[in-house]
Amino acid sequence: MNLYRYCPSCGTPLKTATIENRTRKTCPSCSWVHYENPLPVALAYTVNQSGKLLVVRRAHPPAYNEWALPGGFLESGETPQEGCLRELQEETSLNGRIDRLIGAYHRESEMYGSLLAVAYKVVVSDDSLQINHELYEADFYSCEDIPRITIPLHQNVIEDARNHDSQKPQENITSFTVHPGKIT
Numbered sequence: 057m058n059l060y061r062y063c064p065s066c067g068t069p070l071k072t073a074t075i076e077n078r079t080r081k082t083c084p085s086c087s088w089v090h091y092e093n094p095l096p097v098a099l100a101y102t103v104n105q106s107g108k109l110l111v112v113r114r115a116h117p118p119a120y121n122e123w124a125l126p127g128g129f130l131e132s133g134e135t136p137q138e139g140c141l142r143e144l145q146e147e148t149s150l151n152g153r154i155d156r157l158i159g160a161y162h163r164e165s166e167m168y169g170s171l172l173a174v175a176y177k178v179v180v181s182d183d184s185l186q187i188n189h190e191l192y193e194a195d196f197y198s199c200e201d202i203p204r205i206t207i208p209l210h211q212n213v214i215e216d217a218r219n220h221d222s223q224k225p226q227e228n229i230t231s232f233t234v235h236p237g238k239i240t
């Protein structure tokens with residue numbers, strides 16, 4: 057994490073002060089205050105029509121070479137849902153639709169500091185994918201075949217998604233319906 061040394065508004069060297077019970081950098085010249093807020097991230101827990109989960113292997117830090125859920129930082133002006141689907145589309149070319157919110161999570165990241173992650177369950181009807189430079193590989197896996205995921209946040213999201221789904225057995229039966237002509 058890079059901390060400001062100079063005021064980004066007027067260029068004056070910053071001072072440290074206690075503002076609203078926290079130590080913050082502030083500008084003695086123009087009173088600019090460096091409020092440090094979490095960065096918003098969207099994660100896509102993405103399932104295909106057979107209920108398999110999309111897992112990707114990352115080709116960039118953080119979590120280089122780790123298996124993960126697709127996702128990334130929200131852009132200004134987009135909703136978390138839009139950011140979630142955009143990241144999925146960019147990384148895998150898949151066009152998904154939001155099924156539901158799984159949860160909102162806080163994490164401290166060495167690389168980015170405080171993160172606010174919003175995770176959605178996303179459903180895709182066409183699961184033929186094409187990965188971009190951010191990934192080494194990506195595929196849909198059935199529950200028992202999912203590669204080992206070590207990122208705690210992503211483990212949490214998967215756990216929460218499954219706990220929710222297992223509470224609604226009727227829905228699960230529907231989502232596992234075998235479609236004629238598609239044998240997997």
Ligand SMILES: [Zn+2]
Binds near residue numbers: 067
């Ligand atoms: Zn200033």
